[in-house]
Amino acid sequence: RKEVEQDPGPFNVPEGATVAFNCTYSNSASQSFFWYRQDCRKEPKLLMSVYSSGNEDGRFTAQLNRASQYISLLIRDSKLSDSATYLCVVTVTGGGNKLTFGTGTQLKVEL
Amino acid sequence: IAGITQAPTSQILAAGRRMTLRCTQDMRHNAMYWYRQDLGLGLRLIHYSNTAGTTGKGEVPDGYSVSRANTDDFPLTLASAVPSQTSVYFCASSDSTGGDTQYFGPGTRLTVL
Numbered sequence: 001r002k003e004v005e006q007d008p009g010p011f012n013v014p015e016g017a018t019v020a021f022n023c024t025y026s027n028s029a030s031q032s033f034f035w036y037r038q039d040c041r042k043e044p045k046l047l048m049s050v051y052s053s054g055n056e057d058g059r060f061t062a063q064l065n066r067a068s069q070y071i072s073l074l075i076r077d078s079k080l081s082d083s084a085t086y087l088c089v090v091t092v093t094g095g096g097n098k099l100t101f102g103t104g105t106q107l108k109v110e111l
Numbered sequence: 112i113a114g115i116t117q118a119p120t121s122q123i124l125a126a127g128r129r130m131t132l133r134c135t136q137d138m139r140h141n142a143m144y145w146y147r148q149d150l151g152l153g154l155r156l157i158h159y160s161n162t163a164g165t166t167g168k169g170e171v172p173d174g175y176s177v178s179r180a181n182t183d184d185f186p187l188t189l190a191s192a193v194p195s196q197t198s199v200y201f202c203a204s205s206d207s208t209g210g211d212t213q214y215f216g217p218g219t220r221l222t223v224l
Binding site for chain 1: 144153154159169201213
């Protein structure tokens, strides 16, 4: 079983739609959680950290469920510019700052 | 320089040749990392360095070596390239090793024939 699992997609949604991605992780010692965004042929960039209480940044909402070991990302009012691959990332207690990446979920927002 | 840079942008290399990928950051970050990204496998950590003068092995270190002589530079060397090392290589840095954001360079696309 992969340490971090994501549905690869692609998710094809119309502009203005709400879309949600889930990610599961296998290591219960996972400590920190993030969503990164990666545009085609570009480097990953941090989208947002994920906190136990959940957090929101504009149209983006991230939630963490430690009991079920999954993380979610909700995007409201999708824009064409949201088209990208979204990477779920975790770190493990005692693992320093070594990130474990999911393979990513591809989002395509269409007119 | 602003941020983290990598060189070359892309390279085609004959199998058996030696190659060094360069990575430089000007943010004075303590920690640096090398990842490779392959289709269907995501990013995997090759080597890392928590501070200048120290290095450690990641998930897929075989066939690669690194050095960290100073804070800014973290070169990755393939001593004798093989086709399975064809990949996109990303260098990253973070201020500390305590869950800080990692900032990635633009990547190097390497093809080994």
